[in-house]
Amino acid sequence: xxxxxxxxxxxxxxxxxxxxDKAKRxxxxxxxxxxxxxxxxxxxxxxxxxxxxxxxxxxxxxxxEIARRLANLANAPFIKVEATKFTExxxxxxxxxxxxxxxxxxxxxxxxxxxxxxxxxxADERAVERIVDLLHPRRRSRLRGDGEADxxxxxRRQFASLFGAQWSREASEEAEAxxxxxxxxxxxxxxxxxxxxxxxxxxxxxxxxxxxxxxEASQAPFLQVFSPQGMEEMGVSDLQSAFGNLMNRGKKxxxxxxxxxRQILAQEEARALVDHDTVVREAIEVTxxxxxxxxxxxxxxxxREGGHGPDVSREGVQRDLLPIVExxxxxxxxxxVRTNHILFIAAGAFHVSKPSDLIPEMQGRLPIRVSxxxxxxxxxxxxxxxxxxxLVRQYRALLAADGLDVTFTEEAVDEISRIAALVxxxxxxxxxxRLHTVLERLLEELSFGAPDMPFSAKVIDGDYVRTRLEDIAxxxxxxxxxx
Numbered sequence: 001x002x003x004x005x006x007x008x009x010x011x012x013x014x015x016x017x018x019x020x021d022k023a024k025r026x027x028x029x030x031x032x033x034x035x036x037x038x039x040x041x042x043x044x045x046x047x048x049x050x051x052x053x054x055x056x057x058x059x060x061x062x063x064x065e066i067a068r069r070l071a072n073l074a075n076a077p078f079i080k081v082e083a084t085k086f087t088e089x090x091x092x093x094x095x096x097x098x099x100x101x102x103x104x105x106x107x108x109x110x111x112x113x114x115x116x117x118x119x120x121x122x123a124d125e126r127a128v129e130r131i132v133d134l135l136h137p138r139r140r141s142r143l144r145g146d147g148e149a150d151x152x153x154x155x156r157r158q159f160a161s162l163f164g165a166q167w168s169r170e171a172s173e174e175a176e177a178x179x180x181x182x183x184x185x186x187x188x189x190x191x192x193x194x195x196x197x198x199x200x201x202x203x204x205x206x207x208x209x210x211x212x213x214x215x216e217a218s219q220a221p222f223l224q225v226f227s228p229q230g231m232e233e234m235g236v237s238d239l240q241s242a243f244g245n246l247m248n249r250g251k252k253x254x255x256x257x258x259x260x261x262r263q264i265l266a267q268e269e270a271r272a273l274v275d276h277d278t279v280v281r282e283a284i285e286v287t288x289x290x291x292x293x294x295x296x297x298x299x300x301x302x303x304r305e306g307g308h309g310p311d312v313s314r315e316g317v318q319r320d321l322l323p324i325v326e327x328x329x330x331x332x333x334x335x336x337v338r339t340n341h342i343l344f345i346a347a348g349a350f351h352v353s354k355p356s357d358l359i360p361e362m363q364g365r366l367p368i369r370v371s372x373x374x375x376x377x378x379x380x381x382x383x384x385x386x387x388x389x390x391l392v393r394q395y396r397a398l399l400a401a402d403g404l405d406v407t408f409t410e411e412a413v414d415e416i417s418r419i420a421a422l423v424x425x426x427x428x429x430x431x432x433x434r435l436h437t438v439l440e441r442l443l444e445e446l447s448f449g450a451p452d453m454p455f456s457a458k459v460i461d462g463d464y465v466r467t468r469l470e471d472i473a474x475x476x477x478x479x480x481x482x483x
Contacts, residue, residue: 003035004031004032004073005032006025006028006029006031006032007028009024009027009028009031009032009070009073010024010025010028012069012073013027013028013066013069013070013073015387015388016065016069016387016388016389017062017065017066017069017387018062018375018379018382018383018386018387019062019373019375019379019382020057020061020062020066020372020373022370022371022372023055023057023062023063023066023370023372024066026053026368026370027053027066027067027070027345030050030051030053030343030368031070031073031074033048033050033051034050034074034289034290034343037341046340049327049340049341050341050342050343050344051367051368052325052343052344052345052346052365052366052367052368053343053344053345053346053366053368053369053370054298054346054347054348054355054366054368054369054370055345055346055347055348055370055372056347056348056349056350056355056369056370056371056372057347057349057371057372057373057374058349058351058372058374058429058431059349059429059430059431059433060375060429060430060431060432060433060434061372061373061374061375061431061432062372062431062432063296063347063372064080064294064296064347067080067292067294067345067347068080068294070292071292074290074292075110075290076286076290076291076292077103077104077106077107077110077283077286077287077290077291077292078103078106078291078292078293078294079099079102079103079106079292079293079294080294080296081099081102081293081294081295081296082296082297083295083296083297083298083300083301083317083321083346084297084300084301086098086301086317086320086321095320096317096320096321096324097324097330097331099293099295099324100287100293100324100330100332100337100339100342101330101332101333101337103287103291103293103337103342104283104284104287104332104334104337107283107284107286107287107291108279108280108283108334110283110286111279111282111283111286112274112279112283115274115275115278115279116270116271116274119270119273119274120266120270122269122273123266123267123269123270123273124262124266126265126266126269127261127262127265127266127268127269128198128201128202128262129198130213130265130269131201131206131211131258131261131262131265132194132197132198132201134211134212134213134261135197135201135206135209135211135258136190136193136194136197138190138194201258201262204259206258207257207258207259208257208258208259209257209258210255210256210257210258211255211256211257211258211261212253212254212255213253213254213256213261213264213265214251214252214253214254215251215252215254215264215268216251216252216268280334280335283334284334284335284337287337287342288337288338288339288340288341288342289341291342291343292342292343292344292345293342293343293344293345294345294346294347295321295344295345295346295347296346296347296348297347297348298346298347298348298358299348299349299350299351299352299353300348301315301317301318302348302350302353302354302355302357302358315359318358318359318361318362319359319361321362322361322362322365324339325339325344325362325365325366326365327339327340327341344365344366346366355369374429374431375421375424375431375432376421377417377418377420377421378417380416380417380420380421380432380434380435381413381414381416381417383432383435384413384416384417384435385413391435391436391439392408392413395439395443396408398447399443399446399447399450402450402451403450403451403456404446404450404453404456404457404458405456405457405458406443406446406457406458406459406460407457407458407459407460408460409459409460409461409462411461411462411465412460412461412462412464412465414462415462415465415466415469416435416438416439416442416465416469417435419438419465419469419472420434420435420437420438423437423438423472438469438472441468441469441472442460442465442468442469445468446458
């Protein structure tokens with residue numbers, strides 16, 4: 001998807017996000033530049049660094065959604081972090097390096113998922129074969145081998161020990177005549193049974209039968225451990241990777257249906273078929289070349305140090321962010337990750353502070369600045385109906401799950417957007433999130449009683465909206481309705 005042109009990227013973003021054309025153009029150019037960079041000669045490719053973006057605008061106007069949808073288009077590792085949860089190194093709290101470690105973790109999961117899809121067909125076949133072994137185990141030969149070849153060889157060894165090599169050759173023919181043919185017939189009969197059983201398992205005819213399988217014991221909860229890079233979460237799988245075979249994961253017997261057994265065994269076989277070292281190497285490469293980190297609430301750390309002393313959650317965090325955004329190497333449990341070509345998209349409302357309140361070095365690391373506009377009543381109306389995941393469509397689908405068909409008239413949509421814009425203007429402007437508040441209030445009665453209602457259809461018109469929301473529209477004290 002990264003081969004999309006900037007206009008195509010904007011068109012894709014328009015399917016989910018209303019307005020904010022300047023921000024869409026900026027991120028579209030940034031994504032296209034990654035594709036252009038891959039086409040450059042090797043000596044020039046490393047010199048081209050991504051142009052990080054600072055989005056400035058009030059809450060609820062689409063900053064996070066733009067970054068998230070962009071990452072989906074690029075099929076790139078993406079994480080969203082809050083700048084306010086970080087503190088300066090040496091104080092209690094998360095250090096800024098943890099965002100890169102989290103991004104590497106996301107990349108590993110992405111690559112592992114892609115690799116698993118490639119081997120899923122083979123894993124499914126192996127799972128079917130293991131279930132067939134459980135339902136109809138292979139018969140072991142009476143002597144010591146498994147099948148006619150082992151049977152004949154056993155007879156040869158027996159006759160050779162008694163009568164010598166010449167007698168063994170002659171006797172082997174007689175042995176095959178006496179025992180080989182019955183073994184071949186039994187083996188052929190067994191293969192036919194297993195083939196029919198295999199088809200029944202594949203077609204789902206055996207799904208309700210019960211089998212007993214061995215599965216890996218449940219993993220222990222994640223533990224927080226202190227490492228030289230900071231505090232991280234580590235689970236049993238990480239400890240096993242660190243200590244190799246010193247830790248053996250236990251097995252436990254589990255009785256389940258053939259349907260569930262196929263899923264469990266297929267996942268187990270897929271993990272066995274995927275090479276973890278290859279996954280890690282590819283994930284590190286994807287993280288370094290395609291990773292996107294969205295840093296929200298940057299304005300909350302824009303304050304400067306005052307006479308009262310250093311603020312460990314403000315300018316100290318900015319200083320720690322500088323080398324990460326500029327380009328450095330961060331140690332992760334998967335190996336070192338270079339941040340030189342990771343795209344950083346920062347965002348903040350900047351109501352109280354201004355971008356110029358950031359330290360000069362941080363301002364220089366965010367050269368592209370885009371201002372997002374507050375949402376108007378017309379924008380809110382479009383959000384209700386136009387995007388692919390429009391809110392009206394979402395609520396209709398939710399109520400349809402209980403058998404209630406809800407229809408919104410054009411007048412109802414106009415009233416919802418008008419009231420949402422009115423509440424935003426009278427109280428804190430929370431943008432499109434206000435629509436969730438209004439719609440929840442509007443549909444509260446229907447949502448509660450939908451499973452028990454005697455009728456199966458409901459038309460929501462302007463009068464219904466005004467009746468249900470008149471207390472919100474007319475009450476100046478809106479604090480009890482603000483989420």
